[in-house]
Amino acid sequence: MTLRWVIFIIVYLIIDYYAFQAVKTITKKQVAYWFYWVISGLVIGNLFYQMVIEANEAVKVLTPVKSYAFGLVLSLFVPKLILIIFLLGEDFLRVPHAIYTRFFGNKEPDASFMASRRKFISYLALGLAALPFGALLYGMYKGKYNFKVLTYTLTFKDLPPAFHGYKITQISDIHAGSFDNHEKIEYAVNLINEQKSDAIFFTGDLVNNLATEMKPWKSTFGKLRAKDGVFSVLGNHDYGDYVEWQSEEKKKENLDELITIQKEMGYDVLLNDSRFIEREGQRIALIGVENWGKGGFKKAGDLQKASEGVDPNDFKIVLTHDPSHWEAKVVDHPYHYHLTLSGHTHGMQFGIEIPGWFKWSPVSFRYKQWAGIYKKKEQYINVNRGFGYLAYPGRFGIWPEITVIELKQESEIT
Numbered sequence: 001m002t003l004r005w006v007i008f009i010i011v012y013l014i015i016d017y018y019a020f021q022a023v024k025t026i027t028k029k030q031v032a033y034w035f036y037w038v039i040s041g042l043v044i045g046n047l048f049y050q051m052v053i054e055a056n057e058a059v060k061v062l063t064p065v066k067s068y069a070f071g072l073v074l075s076l077f078v079p080k081l082i083l084i085i086f087l088l089g090e091d092f093l094r095v096p097h098a099i100y101t102r103f104f105g106n107k108e109p110d111a112s113f114m115a116s117r118r119k120f121i122s123y124l125a126l127g128l129a130a131l132p133f134g135a136l137l138y139g140m141y142k143g144k145y146n147f148k149v150l151t152y153t154l155t156f157k158d159l160p161p162a163f164h165g166y167k168i169t170q171i172s173d174i175h176a177g178s179f180d181n182h183e184k185i186e187y188a189v190n191l192i193n194e195q196k197s198d199a200i201f202f203t204g205d206l207v208n209n210l211a212t213e214m215k216p217w218k219s220t221f222g223k224l225r226a227k228d229g230v231f232s233v234l235g236n237h238d239y240g241d242y243v244e245w246q247s248e249e250k251k252k253e254n255l256d257e258l259i260t261i262q263k264e265m266g267y268d269v270l271l272n273d274s275r276f277i278e279r280e281g282q283r284i285a286l287i288g289v290e291n292w293g294k295g296g297f298k299k300a301g302d303l304q305k306a307s308e309g310v311d312p313n314d315f316k317i318v319l320t321h322d323p324s325h326w327e328a329k330v331v332d333h334p335y336h337y338h339l340t341l342s343g344h345t346h347g348m349q350f351g352i353e354i355p356g357w358f359k360w361s362p363v364s365f366r367y368k369q370w371a372g373i374y375k376k377k378e379q380y381i382n383v384n385r386g387f388g389y390l391a392y393p394g395r396f397g398i399w400p401e402i403t404v405i406e407l408k409q410e411s412e413i414t
Helices: 003-026 030-053 064-104 111-141 182-194 211-221 248-264 324-330
Strands: 148-156 166-171 199-202 230-232 267-269 273-279 282-288 315-319 339-342 352-354 358-360 372-376 379-383 401-409
Touching: 003 030, 003 064, 003 111, 030 064, 064 111, 148 372, 182 211, 182 401, 211 248, 230 282, 248 267, 324 339, 324 379
Parallel strands: 148 401, 166 199, 199 230, 230 267, 282 315, 315 339, 339 379
Antiparallel strands: 166 401, 273 282, 352 358, 372 379
């Protein structure tokens, strides 16, 4: 067992014990105590078994079973954090007050009042903790396959007239190694094709780690069809950087196999390269950049190289997995990149969103552009919320997304 697992278990037990005080406050029944600790022990024990004892030492892969083990721990851990926030807050008030009253006050603290207040706080905390508990369980049960089609119309002054009304579909972050329901995935792929877009763009993270994760789903995703084709780029997970390999050669073979699988599915994989889509003697340029991300993520992307052969006056669409690339390299580039398509954030698979009014996710503290359309210097980026899921096997509030974008000339909008 590694040191990080020892630290994790110690921290988890401390939080668990403190959260247990809320249960002790509202009931004196021993069966409730036993239930609390048995459930907690089984959940953390299962995670330890799946992640440590059953781990493949050569290549550690996050399977659906391991994801569920993590998801169950998360479903219990987050509510317990809420419990301890309330309990700590109450303790910060209660303890100093008790000390002051004992040493400087005229009478002893009112024990019945303190106990009553503690019980009220515990009930309130347990009630609020039940909300994320239920949400996280719902996300695993149903939310992860609650696919949504989000449609946008973007206008541009210099869009070639032949592409007025051009429709594109974007998907991102498939993470095929996480899936456990062929019927739901078949439905989603059919839903993509039903959009009848002119082109389909996939913006990276086909798998969690291994090319073999895609093999059971190859025939399904190979059904994607669009008039002008299916184009794709790589995401940070596609390179196999998060598993242990016997050699660099094996790691390279995995990446080569993943690219080959995409080509066999009919995808045109852009590796710091560009393509042109033509209509009536006019064209738009597709620039496909390998993964480039801030904060320690792989920086294999080369926008300059990918743009070779592209005229500065071309209408340009950039496919780049990580949205941090947009502000870091794209927006201020001498070329004017009209539209950038990214993914990567998943919207953290959890948040609150009221379409057209409000959206929030914890991932917003990490990424300025994390879900939906953003505009800067007359350039747009769409950050797709992701098709699949990773680690936590669910979604709540931030649902799996299929993006449909229609391009229009600004002068022709009435």
